[in-house]
Amino acid sequence: MTARRRVKLDQRGLPVRKEDVRADDPDACQCAHLDREDWDGVESDWSDITFVKANTKAILGVPIGYDSVKAKLRAKAAKIGATVPEGAMQLNGSGRFLRPVLLEVEGAPAGSKDVVRPGGVAFTRIFEAPWGQLKKVARETSDDATKKYGRAPDKLWIWYLTCRICSRARNFETLIAAHYRHAP
Numbered sequence: 655m656t657a658r659r660r661v662k663l664d665q666r667g668l669p670v671r672k673e674d675v676r677a678d679d680p681d682a683c684q685c686a687h688l689d690r691e692d693w694d695g696v697e698s699d700w701s702d703i704t705f706v707k708a709n710t711k712a713i714l715g716v717p718i719g720y721d722s723v724k725a726k727l728r729a730k731a732a733k734i735g736a737t738v739p740e741g742a743m744q745l746n747g748s749g750r751f752l753r754p755v756l757l758e759v760e761g762a763p764a765g766s767k768d769v770v771r772p773g774g775v776a777f778t779r780i781f782e783a784p785w786g787q788l789k790k791v792a793r794e795t796s797d798d799a800t801k802k803y804g805r806a807p808d809k810l811w812i813w814y815l816t817c818r819i820c821s822r823a824r825n826f827e828t829l830i831a832a833h834y835r836h837a838p
Contacts, residue, residue: 683819686741693829694780695798700833705745705756705770706730712753717746727757734769736762745811745831756811774835776811777802782825788812792830799832807832 708730710723717723724744731738736759747754762769777799781791792810799807813829 683817685817685820685824686813686815688780688815688829690780693778696778698776698778698831700772700774700776703772704736704759704762705743705772706734706736706759706762707768707770708755708757709752710746710755712749712751714750717753717755723755724757727755730768731757731759731762734762734766736760736766736769743813745813747809747811772833772835774808774833775837776831776833777807778829778831780815780827780829783828784826787826788828791828795830795832799834803834803838805838808835809833 706727708723708726710717710719712718727744728738739758739760742758743756744758745756747756756770759769777795779791779795779798781787781794783791792812796807796810811831811833813831815827815829816824
């Protein structure tokens with residue numbers, strides 16, 4: 655017979671895992687908080703933005719190993735002498751079994767391996783996208799961008815604005831970027 659053990663619960667009654675609690679502040683997370691006026695339904699110029707790129711595995715489109723790819727991207731940036739700005743975008747591409755992940759950097763030397771300079775423009779929308787809603791809001795963003803620019807976006811990128819600590823409280827807030835390589 656196994657011994658019973660006590661499991662600490664959070665304010666929602668869910669089990670708290672050790673990796674979910676920061677030693678210095680258990681109620682805080684490092685997630686981005688974006689102002690909807692600056693991001694929702696807005697076109698951004700990506701001609702001067704730079705990212706480092708890595709891939710993460712996915713199971714039927716759901717990324718796994720997300721924390722390890724974040725560390726890998728930061729290490730790549732440091733290795734090439736680039737810096738990660740405060741509030742840097744971390745974008746996820748599509749893929750059922752392998753998904754590209756981009757981390758915004760500054761000062762990356764030209765020609766560096768795994769450096770992406772996408773150029774063009776991005777039309778962004780912010781949604782609350784709880785489980786099962788992501789496909790719907792991505793399609794809605796693509797449709798909005800197609801109406802606005804007269805053609806489908808070249809690529810859709812997703813920025814998960816919440817982590818497993820704050821996702822439920824912020825209702826899985828997500829930014830979808832419809833990217834056009836060349837300004838329409």
